[in-house]
Amino acid sequence: MFESGRDRAGRALEGLRRTALDLVYPPHCIACGSATEASNGLCGRCWRQISFIERPFCERLGTPFHQDFGRGLQSPEAIAHPPVFRRARAVALFDNGTARQLVHRLKYGDRLEVARLMGRWIARAATELLEDAPVIVPMPLHRRRLWSRQFNQAALLGDEMARVTGLSCDPFLLDRVKATASQVRMSRRQRALNVQGAFKVPPSADLAGRCVLLVDDVLTTGATANAAARALLRGGAKAVDLAVFARVAGTGEIAI
Numbered sequence: 001m002f003e004s005g006r007d008r009a010g011r012a013l014e015g016l017r018r019t020a021l022d023l024v025y026p027p028h029c030i031a032c033g034s035a036t037e038a039s040n041g042l043c044g045r046c047w048r049q050i051s052f053i054e055r056p057f058c059e060r061l062g063t064p065f066h067q068d069f070g071r072g073l074q075s076p077e078a079i080a081h082p083p084v085f086r087r088a089r090a091v092a093l094f095d096n097g098t099a100r101q102l103v104h105r106l107k108y109g110d111r112l113e114v115a116r117l118m119g120r121w122i123a124r125a126a127t128e129l130l131e132d133a134p135v136i137v138p139m140p141l142h143r144r145r146l147w148s149r150q151f152n153q154a155a156l157l158g159d160e161m162a163r164v165t166g167l168s169c170d171p172f173l174l175d176r177v178k179a180t181a182s183q184v185r186m187s188r189r190q191r192a193l194n195v196q197g198a199f200k201v202p203p204s205a206d207l208a209g210r211c212v213l214l215v216d217d218v219l220t221t222g223a224t225a226n227a228a229a230r231a232l233l234r235g236g237a238k239a240v241d242l243a244v245f246a247r248v249a250g251t252g253e254i255a256i
Helices: 006-023 043-048 076-080 098-107 114-125 143-149 155-165 188-194 223-234
Strands: 087-092 135-138 210-220 239-247
Touching: 043 098, 087 098, 087 114, 098 114, 098 210, 098 239, 114 155, 114 210, 114 239, 135 155, 155 210, 188 223, 210 223, 223 239
Parallel strands: 087 239, 135 210, 210 239
Antiparallel strands: none
């Protein structure tokens, strides 16, 4: 495939723009702020602190195994508490390292540029979930939370995933109609009750027979993801998969 003159000119202008920006704002690590060679990346130290999730892992929940038990095996957690969604995939473990820093910088630090790196990594981790060419649906925020935060981090991640995959991202296929309490110190049952009825598919949404890829920043016990997936399935979705940036390895309480 040949590159047109317009494409070459556009690429050259983009290169000049990036060079000018690097002169004014020197490249730095988006996690710790130290100097780096390229913009919107990580320094070596922060990179080494990410606990990337790779096979072997539970085919249903995406939780890593300490040893390879064979392809297709499910974890005891997935067997004891089968999720409503079909499969879940995550980039890394949500621990005290870089993954937590990136999530906090995006969610609480208004560092929206972090979503570009995180979104690209989620798309890569969710490669097998993209085979059905699903529509990407960001986990919605309740309108009061959205008003106070002014942005939905899941929507930013979904937009970047759509950009790199060519799929569509539609934030209007699922609404959060119930303002839920913080779930940090809740049990599994309490979390499930807390998010019961929290999501609804709008009457105007067309989900009949469509596969959905639900996107969020962090997966903990899965109560919120289950409630959202249940609403999407009731709204006509054929199947719902889940893709997140980071997931908690266990099911204990953790502060996000």
